[in-house]
Amino acid sequence: LGYFTYDPGYGATASCKSDITYIDGNEGILRYRGYPIEQLAENSSFLEVAYLLLYGELPTSDQFAAFDRDITYHTMVHEKVNNFISGFHYNAHPMAILSGVVGSMAAFYHDKLDVNDPEQRDLAAKRLIAKMPTIAAAAYRHYMGWPSAYPRNSLKYSERFLHMMFSVPAEDYEVNPVAAKALDLLFILHADHEQNASTSTVRLVGSTGANPYACTAAGIAALWGPAHGGANEAVLNMLNEIGSVDQVGKYVEKAKDKNDPFRLMGFGHRVYKNFDPRATIIRKACHEVLDDLGQADPLLDLAMELERIALEDDYFVERKLYPNVDFYSGIIYKALGIPTSMFTAMFAIGRTVGWVSQWLEQSATPHRIGRPRQVYTGAGERDYVPIERRN
Numbered sequence: 001l002g003y004f005t006y007d008p009g010y011g012a013t014a015s016c017k018s019d020i021t022y023i024d025g026n027e028g029i030l031r032y033r034g035y036p037i038e039q040l041a042e043n044s045s046f047l048e049v050a051y052l053l054l055y056g057e058l059p060t061s062d063q064f065a066a067f068d069r070d071i072t073y074h075t076m077v078h079e080k081v082n083n084f085i086s087g088f089h090y091n092a093h094p095m096a097i098l099s100g101v102v103g104s105m106a107a108f109y110h111d112k113l114d115v116n117d118p119e120q121r122d123l124a125a126k127r128l129i130a131k132m133p134t135i136a137a138a139a140y141r142h143y144m145g146w147p148s149a150y151p152r153n154s155l156k157y158s159e160r161f162l163h164m165m166f167s168v169p170a171e172d173y174e175v176n177p178v179a180a181k182a183l184d185l186l187f188i189l190h191a192d193h194e195q196n197a198s199t200s201t202v203r204l205v206g207s208t209g210a211n212p213y214a215c216t217a218a219g220i221a222a223l224w225g226p227a228h229g230g231a232n233e234a235v236l237n238m239l240n241e242i243g244s245v246d247q248v249g250k251y252v253e254k255a256k257d258k259n260d261p262f263r264l265m266g267f268g269h270r271v272y273k274n275f276d277p278r279a280t281i282i283r284k285a286c287h288e289v290l291d292d293l294g295q296a297d298p299l300l301d302l303a304m305e306l307e308r309i310a311l312e313d314d315y316f317v318e319r320k321l322y323p324n325v326d327f328y329s330g331i332i333y334k335a336l337g338i339p340t341s342m343f344t345a346m347f348a349i350g351r352t353v354g355w356v357s358q359w360l361e362q363s364a365t366p367h368r369i370g371r372p373r374q375v376y377t378g379a380g381e382r383d384y385v386p387i388e389r390r391n
């Protein structure tokens with residue numbers, strides 16, 4: 001292979017050095033900037049975690065207040081963004097809207113796009129974090145046929161998103177604090193995960209010097225796939241298809257059948273060969289949220305039965321396939337009233353923080369353009385044949 005190695009899917013290639021997120025897949029450990037995910041999930045807020053990922057340290061109260069003010073200041077979108085969204089077909093997938101609209105932000109802020117200027121980079125990062133929930137909620141409201149909602153800046157980040165999603169002009173809408181807390185937790189757990197497919201995409205696009213809106217739009221597109229962030233939507237569709245606990249065994253068998261493309265969605269991970277620590281936290285939160293909201297969801301029983309059977313099955317044990325972050329998250333989103341088609345957009349809101357943190361880190365350090373090689377397997381040299389002599 002000459003001077004390079006063949007590594008399909010980059011399972012053995014470190015593409016960068018990073019100070020941001022640490023994963024030990026064998027032990028099931030995840031830390032942001034050194035802090036265990038369990039501690040952040042228990043004690044922190046999404047916006048504080050965003051600060052930590054972006055700047056490397058937990059903020060003092062003054063730093064947090066200033067950051068909160070900055071993010072809040074940028075939550076509005078230009079009215080023309082709403083016009084852009086209204087041009088989509090009513091049932092466009094929210095991820096299609098999100099990637100298109102985020103890419104278009106470069107057209108709105110083209111005067112502040114010098115990627116070599118640290119201040120402009122910081123401003124773009126804050127704009128992306130602040131506006132992503134506004135755009136995602138607008139995509140949902142477009143589907144519902146509701147007028148766009150302005151961000152209510154007296155609310156906190158996750159409350160504000162729920163308010164933009166569900167408030168309708170004719171009724172008073174009070175954000176349920178249990179729902180806002182649960183959402184904040186899910187955003188924390190999705191905030192970063194080192195060099196996953198979408199983050200690697202952001203870095204690769206960023207390595208060309210492209211602007212952060214283009215990089216993030218590319219990240220959103222990569223996240224959409226069912227092997228990545230699209231899995232949360234696929235899990236709920238799968239649980240609905242399985243339908244009842246007595247059907248679980250049949251689907252586990254189907255997932256093992258190598259002639260059947262069906263996989264257990266929300267199971268397995270490239271890096272975790274142990275429990276995904278995020279899944280453990282979300283499973284517990286699922287019970288608490290359903291209890292607190294006074295809801296019961298038969299899909300949770302179904303999911304737990306699926307987990308139980310799969311974890312006792314040699315196929316899953318030998319391959320070290322455990323539930324991942326996407327396995328239980330959809331049950332919480334559903335309990336909050338978020339429709340299945342929005343699940344991956346929810347992931348994108350949380351992950352935006354990781355994308356922009358990684359983009360900032362890369363942009364602030366010397367780097368080369370990302371340019372993988374290949375193993376050529378095509379034809380050897382041959383002579384051109386004029387069209388009339390081809391058969």
Ligand code: CMC
Binds near residue numbers: 229
């Ligand atoms: N159901 C059944 N078999 C599976 C599954 C599954 N969910 N996942 C992996 N396998 C099998 C696979 O068939 C292969 O078997 P064999 O060695 O006999 O060929 C073996 O396990 C290794 O799988 P792989 O596809 O080589 O592993 P990978 O590291 O390339 O893929 C994955 C990781 C997450 C894409 C994969 O496990 C998968 O497709 N899972 C379902 C989709 C999913 O839940 N994705 C969310 C990932 S976590 C959050 C995120 O990234 O967004």
